[in-house]
Amino acid sequence: MLEQTFDNTALRYSQSQCKQTLAQERTTSGLPHYKETYRLAIDRLLSGGRDSYQEFLKGERTGSFLSEDELLFITENAEHLPPQSKTEETDDPTDDSTDNHSSSGTYWPIHSDVQTPDLDLGWPEFMHEQLQTNIDLLFHPPRQNKPTIKEVIRKHLQDARQVIAIVMDSFTDVDIFRETVDASIRGVPVYVLLDDFHLKSFLTMVENQDNMRVRTVKGQDYLCRSGAKFHGAMEQKFLLVDCHTAIYGSYSFTWSFEKINLSMVQVISGHLVKLYDEEFRTLYARSSAPTELCPPDGLFQLPFTFYLIINT
Numbered sequence: 001m002l003e004q005t006f007d008n009t010a011l012r013y014s015q016s017q018c019k020q021t022l023a024q025e026r027t028t029s030g031l032p033h034y035k036e037t038y039r040l041a042i043d044r045l046l047s048g049g050r051d052s053y054q055e056f057l058k059g060e061r062t063g064s065f066l067s068e069d070e071l072l073f074i075t076e077n078a079e080h081l082p083p084q085s086k087t088e089e090t091d092d093p094t095d096d097s098t099d100n101h102s103s104s105g106t107y108w109p110i111h112s113d114v115q116t117p118d119l120d121l122g123w124p125e126f127m128h129e130q131l132q133t134n135i136d137l138l139f140h141p142p143r144q145n146k147p148t149i150k151e152v153i154r155k156h157l158q159d160a161r162q163v164i165a166i167v168m169d170s171f172t173d174v175d176i177f178r179e180t181v182d183a184s185i186r187g188v189p190v191y192v193l194l195d196d197f198h199l200k201s202f203l204t205m206v207e208n209q210d211n212m213r214v215r216t217v218k219g220q221d222y223l224c225r226s227g228a229k230f231h232g233a234m235e236q237k238f239l240l241v242d243c244h245t246a247i248y249g250s251y252s253f254t255w256s257f258e259k260i261n262l263s264m265v266q267v268i269s270g271h272l273v274k275l276y277d278e279e280f281r282t283l284y285a286r287s288s289a290p291t292e293l294c295p296p297d298g299l300f301q302l303p304f305t306f307y308l309i310i311n312t
Helices: 002-029 036-059 068-077 149-159 174-185 196-205 255-259 273-285
Strands: 134-140 164-168 190-195 213-217 221-223 229-231 238-241 245-249 263-269 306-311
Touching: 036 068, 068 229, 134 149, 149 174, 149 238, 149 245, 149 255, 149 263, 164 174, 164 273, 174 190, 190 196, 190 273, 238 273, 245 273, 263 273
Parallel strands: 164 190, 190 306, 213 306
Antiparallel strands: 134 263, 164 238, 221 229, 238 245, 245 263
């Protein structure tokens, strides 16, 4: 009985401390789940390496908040500004941007002044509000008397008549890609958003395809006081067909997900599809044309109904 009373007391104390800590974070930063210590630690990681990062955490009496994968991702993908000369540095002691004890004022990404691109291949208007939402679950490996996920995806692509919109991390399944090409030949606009980290494998698959206009869409930037920055990967995976069906889940368009990986998807129709419609438009609005894939000046580009977007 004494041991149980002690456990309950310790639990109540732990919960009280947790609530107090969260309240302090909200009071000091004005934003929940924000810790200036974490930002300064990442600044130290990028400016001085892991030893400097660990030394800073030790001085702050804070445990490491980044996993090994996150540490590798940040250090391998961060872009650093070239060193400034003394004449380029500001001498104004009141300039907060040179304060070595505070974080950068550029934590929140600045809105771009680049014009938002149009869905120039067309996008159907669909009245989702009048429809009831229906959701069906599919698994891999498939349940008894149920089709495979890939079969359902290919069937929807074959039946598409108005638009196909794909958001995918990795896309190397040649059968699914062939369905999108066939749809574009039928006159169906095809929009594909891919994660930049998997772009090379996708381009290997489609290297013999002509007349593809490629765009990139960038994820959230994380800016450090030093000017170093990095951004994350796109983890969304969904297929939108004719704006009335969405297939969303953990399934990637690769051989591994067709054959060996465990996964599941939701096949959604009705009112809820409106949210996927809006999300695709939001991602599309962030896109831009990568310079390395733009045609030379003066080269006439034939109209084509397959539109490709790559996330950077």
